[in-house]
Amino acid sequence: MMLMKKKHIPGGIITDVGSTIIEKTGTWRTFKPVVDMNKCIGCGICERFCPDGCIEIKNKKCIIDYDYCKGCLICMNECPVKAIEKEIEKK
Amino acid sequence: MKKDELLAPGHRTCAGCGPAIAIRMLLRATGPNTVICNATGCIEVTTTQYPTTSWKIPWIHVLFENAASVASGIREALDMQGKSDVNVIALGGDGGMMDIGFRAISGLWERGHNVLVITYDNESYANTGVQRSGGTPWHASTSTTPSGSASKGKDQWKKDMPAIAAAHHIPYVATASIAQPFDLDKKVKKALSIKGPKYIHIHCPCTIGWRFDESKTIEIAKLALDTKMCALYEIENHKKTLTYKPKGTPVKEYLKAQARFRHLTDEDIEEYQKRIDEVWARDFE
Ligand SMILES: Cc1ncc(C[n+]2csc(CCOP(=O)(O)OP(=O)(O)O)c2C)c(N)n1
Ligand code: SF4
Ligand code: SF4
Numbered sequence: 473m474m475l476m477k478k479k480h481i482p483g484g485i486i487t488d489v490g491s492t493i494i495e496k497t498g499t500w501r502t503f504k505p506v507v508d509m510n511k512c513i514g515c516g517i518c519e520r521f522c523p524d525g526c527i528e529i530k531n532k533k534c535i536i537d538y539d540y541c542k543g544c545l546i547c548m549n550e551c552p553v554k555a556i557e558k559e560i561e562k563k
Numbered sequence: 564m565k566k567d568e569l570l571a572p573g574h575r576t577c578a579g580c581g582p583a584i585a586i587r588m589l590l591r592a593t594g595p596n597t598v599i600c601n602a603t604g605c606i607e608v609t610t611t612q613y614p615t616t617s618w619k620i621p622w623i624h625v626l627f628e629n630a631a632s633v634a635s636g637i638r639e640a641l642d643m644q645g646k647s648d649v650n651v652i653a654l655g656g657d658g659g660m661m662d663i664g665f666r667a668i669s670g671l672w673e674r675g676h677n678v679l680v681i682t683y684d685n686e687s688y689a690n691t692g693v694q695r696s697g698g699t700p701w702h703a704s705t706s707t708t709p710s711g712s713a714s715k716g717k718d719q720w721k722k723d724m725p726a727i728a729a730a731h732h733i734p735y736v737a738t739a740s741i742a743q744p745f746d747l748d749k750k751v752k753k754a755l756s757i758k759g760p761k762y763i764h765i766h767c768p769c770t771i772g773w774r775f776d777e778s779k780t781i782e783i784a785k786l787a788l789d790t791k792m793c794a795l796y797e798i799e800n801h802k803k804t805l806t807y808k809p810k811g812t813p814v815k816e817y818l819k820a821q822a823r824f825r826h827l828t829d830e831d832i833e834e835y836q837k838r839i840d841e842v843w844a845r846d847f848e
Contacts, residue, residue, distance in 0.1 A: 484613065484624075486611065486613065486614055486615065486616045488614070488615065488616070489571075489616060489618060489619045489620075490571035490616070490617065490618070490619045491571070491614075491615040491616055491617075492571050492572070492573030492574050492610065492612070492615045492616065492617040493571050493572060493573045494573065494615060495573035495574075495575070495612075495615070496573070497572065497573055497574075497575070500578060520587075520588070520744045521584060521741075521744075521780075521781050522584075522587075523576060523578075523579060523580045523581075523583035523584045523587070523780070524572045524574070524576075524583065525565065525568045525570060525571075525572050525587055526572050528565050537572070539572075540572035540573060542578035542579075543578060544578035544579035544777040544778055544780070545579075545777070545778035546579055546584075546777075546778055546779075546780055546781055548778065549778045549779065549781065549782060550781050550782075
């Protein structure tokens, strides 16, 4: 709660834009999507459909940010070349 | 982390949330030169846990009742400052926009304010535990229309919000779906290029309210289009143009995929198909 220490403007004004990144929603996962880089064609369909905006296409490959991925597996379901598989999350 | 993403992760929407996908697609189309007035609901609650926010653009939380009124005021103020190029959007769920906040929206359209009104339609008051709304479809079981021996879920047909918008004779009305991201993108950009009031209705499945596995959000959204449960079109100059041709998949496939329709018998589903076909013939043939 480092943010709490900052000075807040009264009236519920939040000036720290994009600050929900302090909440690592990756801890919610039961399943983990894992990308087979040999199969991934970098089409970006998973990136469009991810509710949490945690997929990035870098050098034509799908990179998942596991700090925020909630493990919904929409990306796995929508991948046209079936490059994403699920694993049980190990805690 | 992606720099151009205008909605930061770390928000608390459910895993697989359809409305969260809709908002990401919306922001990609609007770009940063945008102000959003967001009525209470899942998206507002999950993205702004004080003192944090996911939004990277100016965003204001308003009551159900007055998202459109506040948007009108912001529009006036920006125009006064010579900032007519800034997009102003009034945003909310189906409960907020189709029911509780509706009269302020009607006022905005009637006054002709240069604002884009957007409903993300997850077909219930999801945030408070899935109560039925004007957007809930026929026979869906919700917490206020539970199915049982004396009830088949909601008794009424879904309210035709885009038709109500069109009756205000505003320059642009469209429906969109998270299953068709390029179509959604095109419609938002087109709407923003038109001066005056406009309306876009975005269909987005809710894993909690509709009760399906969280990996199937897009699959369900696609089925809604192909079974004619949701139609994609634009209305301009009083002309309605379909922008997606459904495959005509039996509605049974859509209903069977969601536990909110689990109680329906084969006869109920037959009846459902008949009504869907009638509505489609009335609206699009
Ligand atoms: C006038 C009023 N009544 C009730 C509430 C409680 N409430 C907060 S969010 C919510 C549900 C919102 O439903 P909807 O607009 O469909 O958005 P969703 O939660 O589905 O995203 C309700 C009933 C409120 N905030 N204000
Ligand atoms: S599992 Fe869900 S949250 Fe995780 S990367 Fe895939 S679509 Fe995004
Ligand atoms: S209840 Fe539905 S709309 Fe609300 S956050 Fe969960 S999936 Fe999204």
